[in-house]
Amino acid sequence: MRLLPIVPALTLLVMLGPVVAGLWGTVRAAFGHLPGAGLTGPNLDAFRALGDWPGLPRAVMLSVTTGFGTTLIALALVVLLVAGWSGTRAFAALERLLSPLLSVPHAAAAFGLAFLIAPSGWIARLISPGLTGWDQPPDWLIVNDPLGLALMAGLVAKEVPFLLLMTLAALAQADTRRAGAVAAALGYGRTTGWLKTVFPRVYAQIRLPVYVVLAYGMSVVDVALILGPGTPPPLSVQIVRWMGEPDFSARLLASAAALLQLGLVVGALVAWRLGEIAVAHLGLRWIASGHRGVRDAAVRGAALAGAGVAALSILLGLAVLAVWSVAGFWGFPDALPEGFTLRTWMRQGDDVLAAVGETALIAGVVTAAALVLTIGCLEAEVRHGRRLTQRGLWLLYLPLLVPQTAFLPGLQGLLLGVGADVGRAPVMLAHLVFVLPYVFLSLADPFRAWDARNGAVAAALGAGPDGVLWRVRLPMLLRPVLTAAAVGLSVSVGQYLATLLIGGGHVATLTTEAVALSSGGDRKAIAVFGLMQTGAALIPFALALMIPALVWRNRRGLQHG
Amino acid sequence: MVKGLTLDRIAITKGGVPLVALDRHIAPGQVLTVMGPSGVGKSTLLSVVTGTLPNAFACTGRVLLDGRDITRLPPHDRRVGILFQDDLLFPHLSVGANLMFGLAPGGDRAARRARVAQALEEVDLAGFADRDPATLSGGQKARVALMRMLLADPCTLLLDEAFGRLDTVLRAQVREMVFARARARALPVLMVTHDAADAEAAGGDVVTLGN
Structure with missing residues (x-):
């Protein structure tokens, strides 16, 4: 927990770093500078070509x-x-x-x-x-x-x-x-x-x-x-x-x-x-x-x-x-x-299962990271009194306001330029940019609305700050934490462009596979992938409702919280 | 060493404006009652003793507990017990687990469980260890909250409108029980209330703020 004070800064870096870097990469490439491909600028050729495009x-x-x-x-x-x-x-x-x-x-x-x-x-x-x-x-x-x-x-x-x-x-x-x-x-x-x-x-x-x-x-x-x-x-x-x-x-x-x-x-x-x-x-x-x-x-x-x-x-x-x-x-x-x-399900079975695995792995890792960072930020707020200001809220929304098509191409170019392999790990980082804001927005209100006197009582009973967090606050907030996790998973599951561009076409999730099928017109295959994609996003929400109801089935005080 | 709770020239300000000032000593087994209308800073005074003063406030002076200067200690190292208006039993833990949470560490499981059972018996709640706190009556919750606090072995007890939610009959019972337990353990008690009956029952000095 000694790292706690730097978590807010780390979160901002993880969330905004790729956006800023990607925009920078886009600007450079737009002006003809793409060192990875041996192209150096600056020039206006690309803009001229864009202006000449009849569409x-x-x-x-x-x-x-x-x-x-x-x-x-x-x-x-x-x-x-x-x-x-x-x-x-x-x-x-x-x-x-x-x-x-x-x-x-x-x-x-x-x-x-x-x-x-x-x-x-x-x-x-x-x-x-x-x-x-x-x-x-x-x-x-x-x-x-x-x-x-x-x-x-x-x-x-x-x-x-x-x-x-x-x-x-x-x-x-x-x-x-x-x-x-x-x-x-x-x-x-x-x-x-x-x-x-x-x-x-x-x-x-x-x-x-x-x-x-x-x-x-x-x-x-x-x-x-x-x-x-x-x-x-x-x-x-x-x-x-x-x-x-x-x-x-x-x-x-x-x-x-x-x-x-x-x-x-x-x-x-x-x-x-x-x-x-x-x-x-x-x-x-x-x-x-x-x-x-x-x-x-x-x-x-x-x-x-x-x-x-x-x-x-x-x-x-x-x-x-x-x-x-x-x-x-x-x-x-x-x-x-x-x-x-069930022939379509059998025929697509192997592809679907492989895509489910890839989707679940990426969504799981990304959501876990987003939850850790979010809870770290919110807890740093409690312990060090650093509250998110209105300007901070804008920063949180920034990755959702900057169009994906503006910074993801540049980010891909930069990754290629530094020789970073396109693939799963960079895709996870790119997903985190979009998952973090939603997880934060989902968890922040319930986390802050928690009655702080519970913490005062726990401290009076001898529990240190970590004890208050792990033994009292998070268990009481189990439902909102799981809901935030479900939100994060569904955001990650739905990511198309980040997976496609940063994965270099090699990372096949349910969403990229489903969209790739759209041009072929095979309605049965599309239906299978679309349903699986929905299931992957929906099941976590169902679990987020069921798990607290099961865990706290004998705790009336938490059944409506 | 001076036994008891000493508020040594405590002065709380908010944005430079003086709010509360107090300089008192509470001997073991004694009760100091602080009265005054709401918003006058009574609960803020208690948060100085527990170590949870909100950032918007500033405080000068010292808090001494049995001669120990606790002014700069983190809340969990102060051994200051507090009861609020709400019982604040942790809703995710059973009655017994709430008491275990309070019980100072040490001893094997059997011994700890015996301590908890004994504490429940002391307030006529024998056999309640596995109950969900949400199923208890108001008076029962208040008793569990008190025992949870006392099991942590505090050196002083603060009461923040602790009887405010209880109806008149229950209020007198719970009040008697709390004061009796505090006296039996020779705890100095700092009570904040706006009910004159609380002050009367406490029988100690009364400080009125806001006049």
Whole structure:
């Protein structure tokens, strides 16, 4: 425990070091400097080549529309849902679905959605030929549509649960019930009253998560590969394509595009911030106008319907994956396959097991490291009084705000440059960058909310600081610690780009294998990998609920904590 | 050597503003009651003695326990016992394991278990060792919390509104029990309360803060 005082610094280094180093590598390569390949700069060749790429305007446009579209729709759905429904039974039902929905990996949710809404998807099969008269799937581009609408839909479905969780956490800190009662007594409709009294306080708390959604939507790769348009693809996908080409000049091109991507995200965040100021201004005028809200009921209904569709699309998506994974022959437009068989599972068995092993090893090591660092930071806070400031919170969010496509290519280049072997260990370090913030955010509140008088009593009984931590604090916090572990595992399981780029294509996890299958169109194999990926993320959450219930089955005081 | 708890010119400030000042000696078996409205710094005074003063506060003066200067010692080396308003029994441990946690190390398992059984018997809770603390009544929890503290063999006992959560009848019983045990072990007691009945029952000196 003598190392404890340096743990916060070490954590920051582990979390931000790769981001900073990767950005540096990207900048160097973008300006033509790639010593590992014998290229020296600086020059502007890569930017010139990027400017000459005919797909650039559309690719940039797609990044921007996807990012803003996803964030606006998801935020509006969540805000209106909470405004109109919090405290009702419908809301409680959605709340119970939250953890499972959150833990479904993005790629699996995207596959599920694609299998639902494609012209040959489940929805078309269910209504054909009866309603449509189709004997053949129509030649429509629903998935991979050129406007990226399917991509946006897939992202919204996954970001709604995330923003909802963050909003619920923020609500717990604001005195919302009484504010709502006061607004109602003054004659305000439920949604309008909530928007005018509670929303400003809540938004201040969920601002950083909203920024994360915006940055993520602009730079996502795996969901875009599955649901997004192909030619030209969003900028992030094109970056990864260039990175995959054997030619080194393509790598420089990718780095230039990565810098552009970073600039786009920074610009979008600034624009969003300006939008916040404008909305706040308009909101004050709206509040001053005294309107009580007339169309509340319609807005309420629409919000619930929207959130319901988002939740259903993920759940039904998993269901259709399950059906495909055991389907025999399944012709269009049959609603169900002619027969069920385990043949696909047998055929993919060895590959799946190997990928499960790799996924579990990486996720396990990374999560363990993240937990040790997080608990070390939080305990250093207790013993040395170093509290995370607002600026520290920004640092925590930084790895989630800097687009992955901006720093991972540079990091790969640097690793190659110093002769570090691409492979499992560097992949673990790269995963840690994304796992640490989520584990920290998940554990920090319960850790700090723990009644410190328990520690005072334990110390009065003669327990030293380590004894208090190991014998009292951590056992009492078993449930939040395991939940944080589950969050970490699911984040690691879902990592695509970090695994692909830093692993140099040699590290095959469930996620990289599943996404790699997407271009082949073998629905049965995709279904098997998508389900396994979901299971790998979901089972830890189930264990995080079950283990404390088992361990503390005779301890009533801990059963609801 | 002077037996007892000495607060030697203790002065607590917050951001340079004086909060509490006290200069008293509590002899073994005696009770000093500190009264005053909430927010006046009563619990802060106790945290100076336990060694858990929050960073926002500063304190001058010395705390002596049986002649030993404990002002700079870490909390777990001070041998200062404390009871809070809540029982704060560790919810993950059984009643017996809570007492084992308190019992000073040493002795084999059988001997330690016997000590715990004896302690439970002393407060009419024989056979409760395997119980979940959450299933106990308020009065039973208070008794377990007291015995857990005493098994750690403290040299003084602090009471931080320790009877505040109990109803009037139970309150008198628990209070009598705590004072009796403290007297039997010749412990100096520093009690913080805002209930005049507590002060009366204690029978010692009363200091009123905040006036």
